[in-house]
Amino acid sequence: MAATLTVLRDQADRPVFSATFLLRRPPEPDERLTDLVESATLALTLAAGTDQATTIRGCHIVLLGEQDQLLAEQASTDPFGTVALEATLTGSDAVAAMESVLSGAPALRVGAEVDLPPQGAPPVPLTVHLAMVWDVLEARAAVGRVFRHADLLGAVPALREAGAISDGGQSPEAVVGALVTAGRWVLELTDDGDRRLSRTRPPDMTVTTSLTSDVSAPPPQHRTLPLTELIEADMHENVHVVVAGGGEVRPLLPLRRARSTRGPTAGLATTLKVTAAGGGLQSIAAALRPGVVARPPASTVATLASAHTAELTVQPLDLIELNPIRRRPGPDVGRDSGTVDRDWWQDRWTLGKRWYVRRHRLTVPETVADLAQSPFRFEITSEPGHDLDGRPSIAATVTVRLERGPSEEAAGSTEELNVVPDAETEYRLRIPFVDEHSQTRRELFAAETISHDDASTTLTFRLRDTWARLAYGALSTPGFQSEPPQIVATTTFHGWRKTSGTTWTPGTLAGITKISSLAARRTRSSTPKIPAMHSLAGATISPTLQHQLTEATAVLNVQDVWEQLVALDRVDLVVPCATHGDLYRSSTDGESTAIGCQPAMQLGQIEYKTYEPVEVAAADGWAAVMRSLRTPGTFLVVPDRYTVGWSEPDGARPYAPQLLVHSTIDIDNPTQMRCIVAIGLQPDLPRFVRARILAELRELHPQPRLELPEDTHHEPALTVVAPGSVTVDWAATSSGFDLVCESDIAGFMALKTLLDRGGLRGSVTWPLPGGVRAASDVTISTAAITGPFEAGPLTVQPDRGSQRITNEVAIPVAVTGLERDGVAVTAVDAVIDPGEQIVVTSEDSDPGMLPVYSLSSAGHPIEEVRAYIEDLEVGVVFVTTAKPSTAGAAGLEVTAHFEGRDLPAVTLTDTARQAEVRLHLPLTSYIADPQLTYEVHHLADDGSRTSTPTRTWAMRSQGALVPIDPAQNT
Incomplete structure (x- = not known):
């Protein structure tokens, strides 16, 4: 098996290849182009593969210069090996590119490394009986019901013996990997990455998935070819030499590299140039070829020199307009390329007339009273069957009504406004997603139906299964992907575009003929024609005729051409479900209900009874x-x-x-x-x-x-x-x-x-x-x-x-x-x-x-x-308002009572004038404002004791501080 590498061809069987060489100035006669080249731009689309495999896993393409210097590279995962390679080269690399393209020198090489898919057996189906799997694992479950990876590997023989799985004898590693995916709600994922057996036995259900063969992929295949071998003879139309000057880049004649066994001097004589001083006759195509000086046969030069050595002059040709311009109305887009980036232009011929491309916008009101009139609606319906992950099949219909008309810039004028001629617009819904290589990609879905009125366009798109769920997430949740979903409107229309081109402008070419037919040709119609240039390479000029030889060259001019153009309009399409949840619907048996915000990948999940x-x-x-x-x-x-x-x-x-x-x-x-x-x-x-x-x-x-x-x-x-x-x-x-x-x-x-x-x-x-x-x-x-x-x-x-x-x-x-x-x-x-x-x-x-x-x-x-009831703890503090000695007492003893029980007695003196008694009582008792009773006993220095009558104190309403006046207790 060997790698292959070819240049891809488009639908018209034209090679997808271009080479553009920039010169510092136009070349002089006999001057080498390689001495003038500033830069080279190569672009080609290659198809890499093998001589046997129909698809590949991926490929890597490189452009190599001298000493295998890496000039450009590009990788692709396309199964058909399609790769677009582009490189802009300067200095010696640009010279090497010119020599490879125009002279056939093997200066540049293109290398390919092709990765092949595994060549093993096809995927093996795996059937999992959920209830039987649960029964087998339930019997083996330990405390916590957690199964590590090794535990599941050890359970594979028992599962096979019980008939819980049918796997075709694959390796336990492959079986366990598919089992945890197929039975994810029987084996629940834990925070530690293990699996826990569910508490409840599942119903008698079977899930079928597939096991990928464990065969490794074959080694990559390599192939390196000189660039010149990839470029075919009919690619000369894709080779361009341009000259920078005066703020413009002007093209020279199209070039064609000769493929002949006669040596590097062989080529096609496309244009004749006569020099009186040197007596030389040379093809311009040969002059533009690098490193080559080609001259016509000596007989031709001798004939010219002997006949008109002194009188021979070069005069410009009388120009004839081959393609007269029709004065048809339309926009003048200037030097824009085929895809324009503006939305309005002046008319090519009429001042005060303006042409515009319709622009689109989506306006969703804060509150949508009538869902039928909403400019946006997302509705899912259930479809028969399930996907490979066991999710039920669903279909989503996205309805979008876009307002359309001229942009504010285009409409901001009093000039006459017209829609661009022959305008046709295609609409696509672009959904971003992340592929298996963590790269953001986009998928485009064409509108299923399109309807227009004077000021709006209504579109419907229909998506299935995973695309429906991805679309719901991107449309309803800002930031769901790295970029928003969009409606892409592609409008094609016709207009005038300025282009720098090469126009052949023949004038009066008289007397340039073969000697054997001079008299007959003088009597023919004077309608100018372009002679077959290859027949002039060895022609001789009759000395008896007066010649008007001119430099038959390409006239470089700027033209206005009427052609088809393209304008793109992108409308971000994010309608948050948090504020517009009613616009996201689910339709069942003809009844539509709002679904609001839901996990996107669980959309449409059926809650089984x-x-x-x-x-x-x-x-x-x-x-x-x-x-x-x-x-x-x-x-x-x-x-x-x-x-x-x-x-x-x-x-x-x-x-x-x-x-x-x-x-x-x-x-x-x-x-x-x-x-x-x-x-x-x-x-x-x-x-x-x-x-x-x-x-x-x-x-x-x-x-x-x-x-x-x-x-x-x-x-x-x-x-x-x-x-x-x-x-x-x-x-x-x-x-x-x-x-x-x-x-x-x-x-x-x-x-x-x-x-x-x-x-x-x-x-x-x-x-x-x-x-x-x-x-x-x-x-x-x-x-x-x-x-x-x-x-x-x-x-x-x-x-x-x-x-x-x-x-x-x-x-x-x-x-x-x-x-x-x-x-x-x-x-x-x-x-x-x-x-x-x-x-x-x-x-x-x-x-x-x-x-x-x-x-x-x-x-x-x-x-x-x-x-x-939980009891409360309340502190009651007895405080003397003056020192007991002022009333002739050595101290005051206070005895208190609460709810029929005696509280500890406290004694107040000149040095300890306050004391606290702690009470425990229910909250309900405290709320009822309970009363404390107490007596004050006067203690004299001689030991005598005098008591006061019993007093009451309301603890909640009067507070927790009970004042004792020594003067009232004597």
Whole structure:
């Protein structure tokens, strides 16, 4: 296998090659072009490949100069090996280029390195049975259910044996790589790069992907050729020599490199030039060839010299206009190239007349009231099938209405405005993306429909699957790619363009003929014609005729030509979904709904139905039951209500209500008080109800399992109606919800009243996949306390043919029976007070009996349920207003009492005139402005003691500082 390298040809079978050489000045006769060359510009499109492979992985092309100096290089990943190589050379490199192109010298060389694709077997299909994969890995899962790469490699034999995968015997490395892609929602990616097995068993689904063969690619193929071997004989039209001067670049004659075995002097004589002084006759084409001086045969020169050595002159030809210009109206674009960069021009012939190309703009209003009138709309629809990544197939229709007309610059004149002649516009949607080499590329999509009116154009584009998702991301999210998407409007039209060209202008060419036919040619029509120049290379001139020989050369002039031109107009197309979310729609069964902002690559993902309701009589009044469609045997139980719960027996506060009050107290300014009420909510779903539900579900599955909404790990939404001054925060827990209510003192009093009476009301919902909605009521009241959820409020212990039932909570419980596995065993009719127990005779005296009960709802004021309240610590300070000695006392002893208990006595003296007593009391007691009672005892120097009557002090309203006047206690 060998590399190949050729110059590509266009659709007209013309070589895609050009060479332009810039000279310092026009050459003199017999002057070498290589002495005048300033620079050389080469541009050619090459096709690299091999003599066998039809496609390649990539190629690298280099242009080499003397001593393998790198002059230019270009790489390509095109599978057909197409590479555009361009180089601008100066100095000796430019000379080497001229010698290679015009003289056929091997000065420059072109090298190619071709990378071949792997030559292994075709991709092997891999079939993955998700449920079976989950079963095999579940049996091998360790603590944490995490599988490292080595663990998955070790599991491949077991997966094959169980029939969970079908891989055609590929390597375990390839199988694991495809497995983690195909089963990404069975093996979830962890932060450490490992894989964690999902908690729930997937449905019986199969995913098919492919395994790439592990065969390495063949070594690159190399090929180096002289540039002259790549340039074919018919490429002379693409070779140009230009001269810089007077602020312009003027072309000389087109050149053609001779390919002849007669040596470097062989060539085509295109123009004759006669010099009287030297008697020489030479072709200009030969004069322009580097390093070559070519002269005609000696017989021709001798004939001219003998006949007209002294009288021979060179006169200019009479010019004849071969292509007269029609005065057709149109824009004069000046020296612009075929693609213009302006949008208006003056008319070529008429002053005051202006031509313009329509420009486009998109204007989306801040608020779109009528979607049908919106200038932009993006709508997706589901299509049959899925792509290779398992994503559902979708189609996106992008509708854009562009306003069109002259630009502000073009319209800012009183001149007559006209649309450019023969204007035709094509519209494309350009979507940027990043390829596998992290390079930004662009894909263009032609408009599917185009409609115009006087001032606007409406376009529709249709994209599928990945392109639809990439378009949604780029259109809806600013900065989604490194450049914005655009509408590209390409307008073609006709106009006048100035061009520097070469025009042959023959005049009267008389007497230049072969000697054998002079008389006959003198009688023919005088219509000037261009003779066949190659026939003049050996011609002789009759001495009996008067000649008018002129330098038959190319006249370099600037012409106005009527040709087709192109104008580009680009309109950025970013419509943020954050502000225009209603313009992004999803259409299902003819109904269109807004999708707003979504992850672009998940667009169109179908949330498969995961649960379906089932009728369970035992759950009536307690819960709704739904069957899991992803995990057979699992049933979701949605409680009808969540209420305040009793703490579990193994908690910090066994069998205590989950209702606590915390406060921040400002003694000096009671309005600064803040009260925080912490509430724990549990499902109101007793154990005996759950046992009844399981017993009934055994008719649907032999081993049913129950799960609560908290076990689904879907984000709930909870709302509680509270007084305006109360703020409510909440967090989901594994067994329900924790609420924190914060308020000032007035709000707490209102909250306390609600908790003691009707309670707070609310609701909680869980949006489950597949459009399933789970919802429960929320009741927060001291009169509705449930649980504990796991242990229950009663304990049942077998005792010699009987069962002992104990009430562990602080409210009465009514018991109506004992059950096992949802089946009644013993009837009971008793009310058990807090801390009490009863013994019930029962034939079934084994452990595991569940009591059937109901909790008392008589209501409990919050201050009476001391477990609800967290005590406050308040400091009371006794201060003497003067020294006790001024009243003749050695000291003052103060004894205080609060709520029936004596407080530690304090003694005030001249040196210790204040003392503090610390009190612990409930918040509700402090709010009620409790009173402190105290007596002051006068201590004399002789040890005698005199006491004052008992006094009272309101701690909240009067403050924490109690003044003691020694004069009033004598």
